[in-house]
Every structure is written in structure tokens, then in C-alpha cells.
Amino acid sequence: MAYDGSLASKNSGATTSKSGGSSRHTMKKGPWTAAEDAILMEYVKKHGEGNWNAVQRNSGLMRCGKSCRLRWANHLRPNLKKGAFSAEEESLIVELHAKLGNKWARMASQLPGRTDNEIKNYWNTRLKRRQRAGLPIYPLDINPQNHHQQETVPQTNLSSSSLVSLLSSGQNPSYTTPLSIFDMFNSSPGQNQITPSYPSDPSQHFKIVQDKNGLALSLSSINSPFSSSSVSLAFNNQGISSSGPSLPMPSSLQFNCLSFGTDSMPVSCPSLEKNGSISGSDMGIPSIQSLFPTPPTSSGSDYAIATSNIAHDRDENMEGNSRGNRGLLEDLIDESQALKRVDKAKEISLDEDNNSQGKFLWDYKLMEDGGGNGFEEPGLSFDQHNIIMDQQYEDSSPAHSSIRDKTTKSKSDEDNNPVDDDLSSLLANFPSAIPMPEWNDENSNIAKGQASNLTRGDAVDENQPESSHSQVAKTLETTENNWTIGASRWKNLPGFTR
DNA sequence: AAGGCGTACAACCGCAAACAA
DNA sequence: ATTGTTTGCGGTTGTACGCCT
Secondary structure (H helix, E strand, O other), rough: OOOOOOOOOOOOOEOOOOOOOOOOOEEEEEOOOHOOOOOOOHHHHOOOOOOHHHHHHHHOOOOOHHHHHHHHHHOOOOOOOOOOOOHHHHHHHHHHHHHOOOOOHHHHHHOOOOOHHHHHHHHHHHHHHHHHOOOOOOOOOOOOOOOOOOOOOOOOOEEEHHHHHHHHOOOOOOOOOOOOOOOOOOEEOOOOOOOOOOOHHOOEEEEEEEOOOEEEEEOOOOOOOOHHHHHEEEEEOOOOEOOOEEOOOOEEEEOOOOOOOOOOOOOOOOOOOOOOOOOOOOOOOOOOHHHOOOOOOOOOOOOOOOOHHHHHHHHHHHOOOOOOOOHHHHHHHHHHHHHHOOOOOOOEEEEEEEEOEEEEEEEEEEEEOOOOOOOOOOOOOOOHHHHHHHHHHHHHHHOOOOOOHHHHHHHHHHHHHOOHHHHHHHHHHOOOOOOOOOOHOOOOOEEOOOOOOOOOOOOOOOOOOOHHHHHHHHHHHHHOEEEOEOOEEEOOOOOOOO
């Protein structure tokens, strides 16, 4: 939907003289008018982009530089694709998000004609929708990468405080999440053993750290896409403490109960681990995630949970069939239907006599179809389960074994995998056919304002059951729409310079 | 018809990196 | 090396619209 200057807007015509703006003038805020657009376009045509604060000074446009830049990048620059995302673009976004996390600009650089803002909006909407439907965020065939820690993460709004109140209530609360965020624990359809859909072992998602002060369980973190929203629970002399703003729960792993023999638990939100993997401030969790309904704090109401098996079912059903223009709603319908086929959950409880202090019980309910994946043994200690987890993942993954080992290893991995690693991972996963964004190609030139020839519908043959990557890549291979305006090259477009 | 809700979209804000003086 | 400015990114908010009850 396009704002139009005539629309009533409470911000329309609003002005600001907010400090930080380079201009001493009062800046206009709110929707842009056609006249303003024309001024900005004319200015950029003459002077090229960049130096946005000068736009206001030189053109008389009562907009701050920031606003001008945004308007240009998101709406006025040539080659912008308008309209809904194609199925290929959608799947590419999902894949990119799995790899990059909330790196909208970088994602946009892989989607010609699309802006980071568009992608962000799309993703957030999709995420919210799928959360509401209790569907996994990523299909099974998407392997979220571990090294992007700022993901938009499925969240429950079981906040630290509510968790602790839950814990200290003396009840035997039951909590499950409708989200499938720990799909790596699901077995493949028809199989009775874990087949990680993530390229990691579970010890990379759980970190159980025991030290002289007690025991800490950290969910997510190392090799999961949820690490940025991971939560640690520490059981120590002070009781339980948690970190992280809210508790991401595995869908396939119902996380049922915590009962403690200790006194009421003080709340604190420290980083429980020295590696600092848990921090509430850098979670990067969109507020929409808190929209998720608060799970019951009393036992007995389990949420239906979508598992990756469902997603897998869906994906399998789709196999050989073009997704065509099937969109999110269709996906949701598919997966919701598949949801009904989920076998009943299997329960696993673990209890652990930890140190001298808290006695706690974790009750895992593992959602899987076929059962028997090794998490069924009730009453195992954490260490025992660790062993199970390790063994099973050793079977199916080169990634190795000891959770405690992983705890330390993971940190060094993180240290050694900064952004460059993200990039190399992305490059490694992308077909070489994907060209650089057209505005970076100095040699090609197209007419100013020429529309991209990658448009919805004709971008790819949607009847071809081909991977989105290759489809998009092919399309991109044929895209030659570089362009310039005057002497200005479009080198500053979003997503390319960072 | 009216209200609620979800969705799509536009735009703003704060922060931090990059850059220039 | 320091400081100020510019730019870019990601998160958040606000608004219109469509659908449903």
C-alpha cells in the first residue's frame, strides 16, 4: 500500500527539529508528497546520491538527510521492484534468513530490486503469521546457520520474571511452545533415530554447564539460529536465575516442567556464562515476538506443536510440484493440516539431583513421529542424556560429542567466526551464478529508470521444480540492468556497502 | 453497518560504523 | 589520535485497507 499525500496521517505535516539533524530548519515528517518526491528525484538526478544532508540545504526540501536517503532507497530509485514477492523470492528470503539472520540489507543485496525494508516487513509478517499458526519458522530443508546471532527468533513471552514466578509458584507448571524451533531434534519421517536437520549436534543448542556454583542450562546459542534469544537457567546456591528476555522453547521438545526443591527463586538476568553468549540486550528480538500468547503456567494445557516433520511432510508433498504462486497462506494451510497428523508426544522426564541445592526436574516432551529416538528414557540425569545426545549425534553428524567440550569449543568458534565467516558461508552456499548487484557493475549500463527485467511472474518458470537458488540465480544471470544517472553510480544502495 | 483483527506498507528512531577534518 | 559528520542498518511504530463476524 502506498501512502499518498492525501491520506490522513497523524504525522502528516508533522515537523521536527530534533537534535542530531544536520539542519537547523524544522524538518517535515510523515508521508512524502509527490511534490517532495519530484524535488528529491530532480536533485539526485543532478547531483547523484549521497551527501543527503545537502539535499535539504540545496533543494529546499524540508526533509532531513536521513529521510531523503530512505525515501530514495526505498521508493524512488530506479530498478525497484514493486509488488508482492514471488514464490522464488520468498523461498530465497527464508533461506537467506536462515543463513544471515536479520541482516536485511545483505538479504536485499541478493534480491535485486528489493529493499531491506520490504524484506524486513515481509519477514516480520511471515514470522508473526507462522507463530500464530504454530508453525516452524523454517521448513525442514532450511538449515539455519549457527553463526548469526541476531536472528529474529521465535519467542514465547515467558519472560524471565514470569518464568521465575512460575518456578516459585510451587506448582508443577507445564509449558510448551507452539513453535518448532528445535527441529533438529526431530527424526526424519519413518525413522526412529534422530536425523539432525541442522548441521550441528544438539550440544550446540544446549549448553549445560556445571561449575562449583551449580548448574546452568543454556538453550540455543552455539549452533542454532536462535542463539540470540537463548536463555540460560542457572541452578545454583542462589536458586535459579535466568537470562534472556524470554524463553525460546523447542517445539519438538516440549519443555514441560520445572520443580524445585529450593526456596523461592530470586530473579536476576546476568549472563550466566562467561562466554557471554546470553545477553538480553543484544537479542535483536522484534517486539512482535512478544505477541505470542502467554503459555499457561499451570499444567495440563499443552499446545499443539508443529514439528519439522510436519514441515517435512509438507515439503515432501510439494516435492515435484511447483510451489507456483503458493504463498504463505497455502503453506500455513498445508502445515496446519500436517499438524493434525502429528503423533502424540512422548514424554521424557529427566530429573537431576544437582549439587546440594536445587532438585529439579525437566520434563521433556519430545514430539516426533515414530518414537524412540533416545530421549524417551525417563529419569535420566543430565549427564546421561548428554551421553545419549552425544551418541546419537555422533551417529549422524560429524559434529562431535561432549556437551561440555562443545561449551568451550563453541566459544572459540564464535570468536573465530565473525562476519567474514557469515559471508564466506553465504558465498559457499550460493551459486556462483548470482551476479553482483547491478549497481555495482561498472561495465553495464542501462537506461535510467529502466525497470528491472526480473519481475514477478516472468522471473522464472514457476512450473519448474527447481531450487529457488538456482532459479533465482538463473534469472539473475540474465539480468543486465545496470544503470547510471549522469555521472553517479549507485554504489551506496542498501545492503551493499556493509 | 460497525467494529475487531490481521496484513502490508511507509516512515521514524537510535545506534554504530565509516569517513572526513 | 580525536572529534564531528554522514551514512547505513535494524527495530519499531503508525496508518490504511481488506476480511470477517
